[in-house]
Structure formats: structure tokens, C-alpha cells
Amino acid sequence: MNKKIYAALKLLLPFVAIAFSILVYYGIKDNGKQKQTAHPYYLWLIGAVGAVILIEIVIGLFYQPIRNRILGKAPFLTGVLVFLLLLNLVTTKTTLLPTLYFPSLDRIVAVIAENKIFLLKNIFDSLKLLAVGFAWGASVGFLTGLCLGYFKIVGYWLNPVTKIIGPIPTTAWIPLALSTFPTTHSANVFLIAFAVWFPVTLMTSSGIQSINNVNFEVSRTLGASTLYQILHVAIPAAMPSIFLGVFYGTVSSFATLMAVEMNGNSSGIGWYINWQKSVMMYDGVYAGLIIIAVICSLTLTLLFKVRDKVLIWQKGVIKW
Amino acid sequence: MVGEIRIENVYKKFPNTDPTKEDVQTLNGLSLKVEAGSFVSLIGPSGCGKSTLLRIIGGLDKATEGKLYIDDQEIKKPGSDRGFAFQGSNLFPWLTVEKNIAFGLKARHVYKERKGDVEDFVKLVGLEGFEKSYPHQLSGGMQQRASLARALVGHPSVLLLDEPLGALDAFTRMNLQDEILNIWKKHNMTMIMVTHDVDEAIYMSDKVVVMSARPSKVEAIIDIDLPRPRARAQDTFQEYRTRILNVLNLGGQINDVEYYL
Numbered sequence: 001m002n003k004k005i006y007a008a009l010k011l012l013l014p015f016v017a018i019a020f021s022i023l024v025y026y027g028i029k030d031n032g033k034q035k036q037t038a039h040p041y042y043l044w045l046i047g048a049v050g051a052v053i054l055i056e057i058v059i060g061l062f063y064q065p066i067r068n069r070i071l072g073k074a075p076f077l078t079g080v081l082v083f084l085l086l087l088n089l090v091t092t093k094t095t096l097l098p099t100l101y102f103p104s105l106d107r108i109v110a111v112i113a114e115n116k117i118f119l120l121k122n123i124f125d126s127l128k129l130l131a132v133g134f135a136w137g138a139s140v141g142f143l144t145g146l147c148l149g150y151f152k153i154v155g156y157w158l159n160p161v162t163k164i165i166g167p168i169p170t171t172a173w174i175p176l177a178l179s180t181f182p183t184t185h186s187a188n189v190f191l192i193a194f195a196v197w198f199p200v201t202l203m204t205s206s207g208i209q210s211i212n213n214v215n216f217e218v219s220r221t222l223g224a225s226t227l228y229q230i231l232h233v234a235i236p237a238a239m240p241s242i243f244l245g246v247f248y249g250t251v252s253s254f255a256t257l258m259a260v261e262m263n264g265n266s267s268g269i270g271w272y273i274n275w276q277k278s279v280m281m282y283d284g285v286y287a288g289l290i291i292i293a294v295i296c297s298l299t300l301t302l303l304f305k306v307r308d309k310v311l312i313w314q315k316g317v318i319k320w
Numbered sequence: 321m322v323g324e325i326r327i328e329n330v331y332k333k334f335p336n337t338d339p340t341k342e343d344v345q346t347l348n349g350l351s352l353k354v355e356a357g358s359f360v361s362l363i364g365p366s367g368c369g370k371s372t373l374l375r376i377i378g379g380l381d382k383a384t385e386g387k388l389y390i391d392d393q394e395i396k397k398p399g400s401d402r403g404f405a406f407q408g409s410n411l412f413p414w415l416t417v418e419k420n421i422a423f424g425l426k427a428r429h430v431y432k433e434r435k436g437d438v439e440d441f442v443k444l445v446g447l448e449g450f451e452k453s454y455p456h457q458l459s460g461g462m463q464q465r466a467s468l469a470r471a472l473v474g475h476p477s478v479l480l481l482d483e484p485l486g487a488l489d490a491f492t493r494m495n496l497q498d499e500i501l502n503i504w505k506k507h508n509m510t511m512i513m514v515t516h517d518v519d520e521a522i523y524m525s526d527k528v529v530v531m532s533a534r535p536s537k538v539e540a541i542i543d544i545d546l547p548r549p550r551a552r553a554q555d556t557f558q559e560y561r562t563r564i565l566n567v568l569n570l571g572g573q574i575n576d577v578e579y580y581l
Contacts, residue, residue, distance in 0.1 A: 219423070
């Protein structure tokens with residue numbers, strides 16, 4: 001019985017936080033410096049969070065995995081709500097921070113809510129650029145890594161080259177790429193591809209080189225040809241390392257994406273942030289940052305989901 | 321009957337770790353004939369080249385000089401007539417038990433016709449119910465069984481065993497020794513096993529080939545004339561043990577000889 005009461009109290013926490021947030025929102029007088037929004041977007045946002053929690057609780061009554069999940073997450077969500085409450089308190093009710101650089105939560109959410117279509121178009125442009133660059137970088141990186149790692153002679157001649165060119169920060173290539181490529185778009189694709197290429201190459205080749213030779217010997221005694229060995233021994237055995245390379249590559253592709261979009265691009269989330277900054281619309285800057293955080297985080301989550309499927313045979317794994 | 325191995329005057333040199341120095345002579349004109357269907361153990365001081373010899377028979381290494389034949393065909397590379405069980409199980413960790421065992425059939429593009437063999441060998445080594453398990457989910461003994469099944473599934477006439485049971489605990493080891501003997505009898509195959517364990521060699525073999533220290537030759541071939549199935553705690557074991565150890569001691573300087581009991 002005690003445990004049930006404890007669980008119920010725990011689930012009540014986020015709602016207490018929401019109630020308190022509403023109380024503060026209407027109960028305390030604004031500092032009057034923030035631009036007013038058409039709707040109380042911040043309250044809508046935390047209301048949506050509350051609705052999701054409520055739905056999970058209802059499902060949780062009948063379904064244990066969801067119950068465990070929401071019980072586990074309730075304190076954390078409460079913490080997030082309290083953080084937002086404090087942020088709102090500081091930005092709208094006090095004058096502790098300059099209003100220009102620290103817009104109210106209402107205004108930030110409003111940017112996203114009121115410019116959905118425009119933002120979606122920019123998100124789409126960013127994702128398209130990222131996907132094309134990533135696909136090139138990852139596939140070329142995989143192939144070069146494979147050749148460098150599997151064929152000793154290729155490694156002997158080309159490893160030093162990779163080691164000189166690879167570590168050059170992608171952003172250092174921007175001026176050269178922009179002037180040598182026929183279009184800005186192709187230059188951007190190249191730069192993102194380059195950012196992905198190096199880590200993927202490095203980790204693929206080192207993954208293959210660190211395979212215990214006995215694996216190849218076993219496969220030879222079982223009649224495997226060179227091609228069969230590459231496809232069925234070298235690649236799967238190096239897969240954990242290849243994934244690590246793809247992970248590093250993905251992270252550095254985000255950085256490159258922002259760098260190229262802020263340099264001479266005319267669409268994309270990176271460009272949007274830069275543009276909003278130049279017109280002193282810091283609510284737009286924050287909205288852009290939030291969108292990027294969500295996109296990058298989702299991309300990595302997706303990547304790790306794929307890895308968990310592919311590397312199901314592995315014992316120890318990196319947590320994401 | 322197939323599975324006769326003939327080794328004629330084989331020399332093997334390895335390059336020195338310092339490339340400006342002389343090569344290291346491992347096998348020094350070694351000759352040996354292994355009859356089809358027999359069980360032969362190779363024993364000798366460590367570093368004498370037992371494993372090297374086995375690898376040359378398997379086609380993994382090339383002899384510097386001399387020739388090897390399986391059923392009068394010269395051995396130049398690995399072939400489906402020879403199976404190889406490595407030290408430790410060395411299963412591919414990314415494949416399930418079933419897929420590990422099927423690897424050779426798939427690599428030789430005969431999987432479709434011989435799918436049933438995989439099932440048969442899973443049963444033979446007693447791994448029913450573990451077909452879909454990954455190697456890390458199995459015990460050491462089970463991994464070794466799966467690895468044996470993988471080496472056997474192509475129906476080789478000769479199975480080469482490179483200290484296959486070295487990493488196992490005593491009980492699992494004895495168990496697997498019996499299973500290997502069962503498979504040997506049932507499939508009428510030749511088995512050549514490298515071992516450090518004198519008792520294991522006596523218990524399992526028709527002949528124990530004792531090799532000398534590097535550069536090595538065959539020092540003695542000891543016939544084990546004991547009826548099968550053999551009991552492990554026989555007095556006659558002691559005689560053979562003494563004979564083998566004597567040969568090992570005569571093979572070089574007594575202090576340098578290393579063997580494991």
C-alpha cells in the first residue's frame with residue numbers, strides 16, 4: 001500500500017510543477033519589457049507535456065512497461081518543468097537578464113508555432129544537404145577504409161596521405177571548396193562528405209586491421225575466397241569499429257552543416273539562425289538552436305537503434 | 321579408404337624478426353606417413369613446430385621445401401578434404417551457432433544442397449536448442465563443440481586439431497575427448513591432433529608422434545596398442561607416459577625441454 005502511495009505521489013510531481021508554473025505565469029506581474037505573444041505558448045507547451053504524461057499514466061495503469069517508464073521519468077520531467085519555470089520567472093518577471101538576448105519562453109515557442117511552414121522548409125533543406133553529404137562521405141569512407149585496412153599494399157602507400165589530409169578541420173576547406181566547386185550546393189555536399197569520410201575511413205581500416213588473424217585462417221580452411229572473406233569476415237568483424245566511425249562522422253557532419261549554412265548559404269537551419277541573429281531576433285535564434293538539438297539528437301538515436309539491430313551479437317556496447 | 325597423409329622431407333623456415341638476420345629453421349627434413357582412418361597425435365617441446373606442421377598440412381602455411389600429399393594429391397592450399405579445428409573455439413562472434421556451422425557450406429556454395437548437414441552436425445555435437453544462440457552466450461565447451469561441427473560439416477576425410485581442448489577445464493575436456501573419438505569412429509576419418517598433454521595423446525591416439533626440439537624432426541613414433549574404448553586410469557598408461565617422456569628428454573638438453581602434464 002505504501003508503495004502505491006509513493007508511486008502516486010511521484011506521478012503527481014509534474015502536475016504540481018505545471019500548476020505552480022501557471023500560478024506564476026498569471027499571478028506575478030510581468031516586467032513589461034518582453035514583446036507580448038498572441039497566445040500563452042509557453043503554457044500550451046507545458047500543457048502538452050502534462051497531457052503526454054497523463055496519457056502515459058493511463059496506459060501505465062494497464063501496461064507495466066509504460067508504467068515503469070513513466071515512474072522512472074516523472075522526477076526528471078518535473079525537473080525540466082521546474083527549470084522552465086525558473087527560466088520564465090527570470091526572463092519575464094525580473095530584469096536580471098537583458099531582454100534582447102534572453103527572450104521569454106512564450107516568444108521562442110511562438111517562433112516555432114507561427115513559422116512552422118517556413119521552418120519546415122529550412123529543416124528539409126538542411127536534412128537533404130546532410131543526407132546527401134553523409135551518404136557520399138560514409139560510402140566513400142567505407143570503401144577507402146576497406147581498401148586501406150584489407151590490402152596491406154594500399155595501406156602502405158595511402159595511409160600516410162589519409163593521415164595528413166584527414167585531420168584538416170573541414171571548415172578550413174570552406175574557402176577553397178567554395179571557389180573550386182561549380183555550385184555552392186556541390187561545395188557544401190563535398191564539405192559534409194569530407195567531414196564524414198575521414199572518421200569512417202579511419203575506423204573502418206583500423207577495425208579491419210585489428211581483426212584477429214585466426215578469423216581469416218578459419219575462413220580459409222572453410223573454403224572462403226578473398227571476396228567472401230571481405231564480405232563475410234572482414235566487414236562484420238569490423239562493424240563495431242565502423243559504427244564508431246559513422247558516429248564520429250555524424251557528429252562532425254552536424255558541425256560542418258552549420259558552418260556551411262552560415263557561410264554563404266541561403267536556406268537551412270544554420271542560415272536561419274544566422275539571419276535571425278543579424279536582424280536581432282534572438283527568439284528565432286533560440287528556436288533554431290532547439291530545432292537543431294532535436295534533429296541531431298534524433299539522428300543519433302536513430303543511428304544507435306540501427307547499431308543495436310546490426311550488432312546484436314556484441315556484448316559490451318556504448319550507451320546513448 | 322581416404323584420408324592418407326604423406327609428408328616427405330619437409331623443411332620450414334620463418335623469417336627472423338630482424339630482417340637482416342638468418343631465417344629461423346623450424347622443420348628440418350621431416351617425413352611422416354599418417355594412415356587413412358588413424359588417430360595420430362603430434363607432441364613435442366614447445367616451439368618445435370607441431371602447429372606449423374599441422375598448418376602446412378592444412379594448407380595455411382607453405383613448406384619451404386619438401387612435399388605433402390593427401391591421398392596422393394599434393395597439398396598446396398586449404399581444401400574441403402581437410403577440416404581444421406583451431407586452438408580455442410574461434411567461432412565468428414557475429415554469427416549464430418547455426419550460421420557458424422553453415423559458414424563453410426556457404427563459402428563453397430553448396431549450402432542449398434546440403435542444408436540438412438547443418439542440422440545433423442548440430443545434433444551430433446549436442447547443440448540442439450542453441451542453433452540461434454550467439455557464441456558469447458555459450459559455455460567454453462559448447463563453443464568448442466560448435467567449432468568442431470563447423471570443421472566437420474563439409475565431411476573432410478582428415479580433421480586437423482590444433483590443441484583444440486587446451487582452454488577447457490578438466491571435465492569438459494575429458495567429455496570432449498570422448499566425443500571427438502566418437503565422431504572419429506563414426507565418420508571413419510583421419511585425425512591429426514597437436515597436443516601438449518601426454519595423457520590426452522595416449523588416451524586418444526593410435527600413434528603418438530614425438531617431435532624433437534627446433535629444428536625438428538620426428539624423434540619417435542610410439543604405437544599405442546591399447547584396446548578401445550580405453551579406460552583413463554590404466555597402469556599401462558604409465559608405461560607409455562614414461563616412454564614418451566624419455567623420448568622428449570633425449571630430444572635435447574633436459575633443462576630446456578618444456579612439456580605439460
